[in-house]
Amino acid sequence: MRKVTITDIANELGCSPSTVSRALRNKEKVSAETYAAVSKLAKKYGYRPNPNATGLVNNRTRLLGVVVQHLEHSYFVKVLEGILATCQAKDYQVITCISHGSYEKEKQLLSQLYNQCVDGILASHSHETKNFSHFQEIIDASIPMVFFDRFIEEIDTQCVISDDFDGAKEAVEYLISNGRRKIAHLMGPEHLSVSYYRYLGYREALKEAGLPHDQDLVYVMLDEHGKDIANKELFLQKILEIDAVITFNDSSAFEVYKLVRQMGRSIPEDVAVIGFSDDPIAQYLTPQLTTVRQPAFKIGQRAAEVLIHKIERNQEEEIFPSSLPQETASTIVLKNDLIIREST
Amino acid sequence: MRKVTITDIANELGCSPSTVSRALRNKEKVSAETYAAVSKLAKKYGYRPNPNATGLVNNRTRLLGVVVQHLEHSYFVKVLEGILATCQAKDYQVITCISHGSYEKEKQLLSQLYNQCVDGILASHSHETKNFSHFQEIIDASIPMVFFDRFIEEIDTQCVISDDFDGAKEAVEYLISNGRRKIAHLMGPEHLSVSYYRYLGYREALKEAGLPHDQDLVYVMLDEHGKDIANKELFLQKILEIDAVITFNDSSAFEVYKLVRQMGRSIPEDVAVIGFSDDPIAQYLTPQLTTVRQPAFKIGQRAAEVLIHKIERNQEEEIFPSSLPQETASTIVLKNDLIIREST
DNA sequence: GCAAGGAATGCAAACGTTTGCACAATCCAT
DNA sequence: ATGGATTGTGCAAACGTTTGCATTCCTTGC
Numbered sequence: 001m002r003k004v005t006i007t008d009i010a011n012e013l014g015c016s017p018s019t020v021s022r023a024l025r026n027k028e029k030v031s032a033e034t035y036a037a038v039s040k041l042a043k044k045y046g047y048r049p050n051p052n053a054t055g056l057v058n059n060r061t062r063l064l065g066v067v068v069q070h071l072e073h074s075y076f077v078k079v080l081e082g083i084l085a086t087c088q089a090k091d092y093q094v095i096t097c098i099s100h101g102s103y104e105k106e107k108q109l110l111s112q113l114y115n116q117c118v119d120g121i122l123a124s125h126s127h128e129t130k131n132f133s134h135f136q137e138i139i140d141a142s143i144p145m146v147f148f149d150r151f152i153e154e155i156d157t158q159c160v161i162s163d164d165f166d167g168a169k170e171a172v173e174y175l176i177s178n179g180r181r182k183i184a185h186l187m188g189p190e191h192l193s194v195s196y197y198r199y200l201g202y203r204e205a206l207k208e209a210g211l212p213h214d215q216d217l218v219y220v221m222l223d224e225h226g227k228d229i230a231n232k233e234l235f236l237q238k239i240l241e242i243d244a245v246i247t248f249n250d251s252s253a254f255e256v257y258k259l260v261r262q263m264g265r266s267i268p269e270d271v272a273v274i275g276f277s278d279d280p281i282a283q284y285l286t287p288q289l290t291t292v293r294q295p296a297f298k299i300g301q302r303a304a305e306v307l308i309h310k311i312e313r314n315q316e317e318e319i320f321p322s323s324l325p326q327e328t329a330s331t332i333v334l335k336n337d338l339i340i341r342e343s344t
Numbered sequence: 345m346r347k348v349t350i351t352d353i354a355n356e357l358g359c360s361p362s363t364v365s366r367a368l369r370n371k372e373k374v375s376a377e378t379y380a381a382v383s384k385l386a387k388k389y390g391y392r393p394n395p396n397a398t399g400l401v402n403n404r405t406r407l408l409g410v411v412v413q414h415l416e417h418s419y420f421v422k423v424l425e426g427i428l429a430t431c432q433a434k435d436y437q438v439i440t441c442i443s444h445g446s447y448e449k450e451k452q453l454l455s456q457l458y459n460q461c462v463d464g465i466l467a468s469h470s471h472e473t474k475n476f477s478h479f480q481e482i483i484d485a486s487i488p489m490v491f492f493d494r495f496i497e498e499i500d501t502q503c504v505i506s507d508d509f510d511g512a513k514e515a516v517e518y519l520i521s522n523g524r525r526k527i528a529h530l531m532g533p534e535h536l537s538v539s540y541y542r543y544l545g546y547r548e549a550l551k552e553a554g555l556p557h558d559q560d561l562v563y564v565m566l567d568e569h570g571k572d573i574a575n576k577e578l579f580l581q582k583i584l585e586i587d588a589v590i591t592f593n594d595s596s597a598f599e600v601y602k603l604v605r606q607m608g609r610s611i612p613e614d615v616a617v618i619g620f621s622d623d624p625i626a627q628y629l630t631p632q633l634t635t636v637r638q639p640a641f642k643i644g645q646r647a648a649e650v651l652i653h654k655i656e657r658n659q660e661e662e663i664f665p666s667s668l669p670q671e672t673a674s675t676i677v678l679k680n681d682l683i684i685r686e687s688t
Numbered sequence: 689g690c691a692a693g694g695a696a697t698g699c700a701a702a703c704g705t706t707t708g709c710a711c712a713a714t715c716c717a718t
Numbered sequence: 719a720t721g722g723a724t725t726g727t728g729c730a731a732a733c734g735t736t737t738g739c740a741t742t743c744c745t746t747g748c
Binding site for chain 3: 015016017018019022029030031034053055056057058059
């Protein structure tokens with residue numbers, strides 16, 4: 001019941017394992033007959049190289065690690081699907097890890113992946129993480145690493161994100177073009193770069209349209225779903241004056257729906273609402289939610305492509321040292337799409 | 345930049361690698377001093393065994409494969425989270441694969457996992473799969489395997505599912521206890537065992553309550569989301585007569601919402617609706633959807649536990665052949681919960 | 689007829705572990 | 719003192735590959 005090895009084939013053929021190895025990887029010269037005989041037997045027995053053995057000698061595993069904070073939002077699931085799609089095509093396997101938003105867990109997961117000898121790591125850091133030295137350690141150990149969804153200033157490596165500034169800006173421009181003038185913003189948790197970029201996009205659109213920026217129209221979510229909002233009472237009163245809201249994500253748009261109704265106003269007639277992400281729930285809300293769709297799948301794909309490119313570049317580098325120019329840290333920014341539905 | 349090896353430690357200590365190995369695994373006797381010295385150095389350098397090397401000699405990788413048809417329903421995501429939780433605790437890594445509902449892809453993924461030398465596989469077969477020989481081949485190659493979510497009669501191995509019969513039955517009983525008498529069922533795709541069990545549960549509840557079973561109240565979904573229903577026109581007309589519907593999943597309950605409204609009736613006053621799964625969308629519908637919650641996380645946890653138990657049992661078996669009684673194929677059935685919301 | 693060159697193959701070391709066996713040193717009972 | 723356990727350690731093989739070097743055999747050219 002043992003899997004067939006290169007030695008089994010060599011024995012049956014009466015030649016040495018090295019010859020079989022060479023024939024299989026078609027690298028150095030073997031005679032045409034040997035090549036044919038080996039190929040035939042290998043096919044017959046469905047020979048596959050033992051990844052532990054090749055891993056040991058080549059010092060690579062074709063294993064990639066993914067660290068993500070949770071899979072509750074469909075956004076991260078889609079990113080993961082994108083990663084898996086690319087890895088499937090390029091013949092890498094993916095080890096998925098969830099940090100549950102915990103800094104300690106994140107540290108632990110990274111060190112596990114390091115010990116597992118993955119060829120590279122894709123990560124989106126947890127909410128809780130303020131100190132990024134555990135990522136730096138991985139990079140220092142020369143494990144290629146690419147971040148997605150979240151940009152980390154402190155760390156000098158590649159990153160794939162979506163253009164949140166532009167996404168928010170376009171959404172607000174659309175509201176303005178529909179005649180909305182008093183547009184509020186329900187902003188995400190303050191320390192997240194994504195919250196901030198969306199906020200800036202919102203401001204920029206107002207500015208370009210010559211509308212005043214009123215800080216009283218900006219409110220901050222204290223949790224991921226918008227159930228808890230700073231200065232909620234003020235926001236409730238403001239709902240009577242505004243004609244549109246753009247929120248940080250789709251579940252918080254649902255909370256806004258409730259508040260707007262609580263104040264006796266209707267969507268979209270009195271108040272237009274735009275969410276962010278295009279979570280499946282957007283289509284199940286009444287009215288269906290207009291939202292900024294992030295290219296989640298594509299983010300995953302690109303991130304994996306960048307990582308694999310980096311890995312294979314390193315591989316070459318080892319064979320021909322310094323044949324390639326030094327790669328610079330770069331950030332790939334993908335465009336969002338505004339999906340217009342009934343709430344605007 | 346190389347990781348520290350057992351030999352490095354041995355050299356620094358002036359002893360042989362075998363001594364270090366023994367000290368680290370604390371197995372055979374080493375002197376107290378050697379043990380202390382080795383432990384100290386190992387800790388100092390953060391020594392971790394190379395998984396390729398241990399994998400090669402022990403013929404195990406602490407890698408598990410998961411094959412799932414997609415991650416679009418939060419159900420499968422939660423199962424995956426459960427699997428990851430157990431594996432995290434037991435120090436296994438998980439390679440996730442998505443079949444996208446394709447039989448060919450499923451075959452390909454299984455053989456990849458086999459070639460990768462995973463210690464075991466967790467799988468839920470794709471919609472399309474009618475022939476299960478590729479699973480049988482894995483089992484014949486003595487790779488431990490456990491199925492979840494879907495039961496396969498043809499294959500003799502362990503399986504973890506939820507009690508769909510009972511879940512549906514309880515839901516219908518609840519409707520009856522609320523005075524509903526003409527209860528329709530929107531059934532899932534016909535060849536799936538889950539569809540059938542839910543249907544049977546529905547019938548059983550009617551029977552026990554002494555209500556007639558009317559086949560005109562049962563309709564079949566032609567897709568996963570219930571946008572396409574066999575005999576849709578008939579169903580529309582029936583909506584005028586019925587006072588409740590239980591659907592195959594939550595997204596199809598949303599379609600039923602639309603149809604009920606289209607016929608000018610209201611939920612829950614005229615028609616109560618119950619879904620299945622407790623997808624997050626259930627809470628975002630208006631009215632919020634009563635649904636049968638499947639213990640998805642727990643299913644994943646249990647499936648992984650069963651698999652790991654099987655793997656470690658096999659391990660022992662190799663050391664002490666036939667010391668343990670033959671394990672029998674068994675099915676673990678977990679209970680569902682009825683989550684009561686506004687739609688009933 | 690023989691050296692030079694090339695093609696095809698084998699040998700052996702290496703990757704980092706584990707483990708059966710052998711050996712040396714120590715201990716206790718006779 | 720002598721013998722047999724007991725204890726700690728090292729040697730070497732094994733796991734399945736890859737690969738630099740050596741070897742063999744065959745051309746080919748003079």
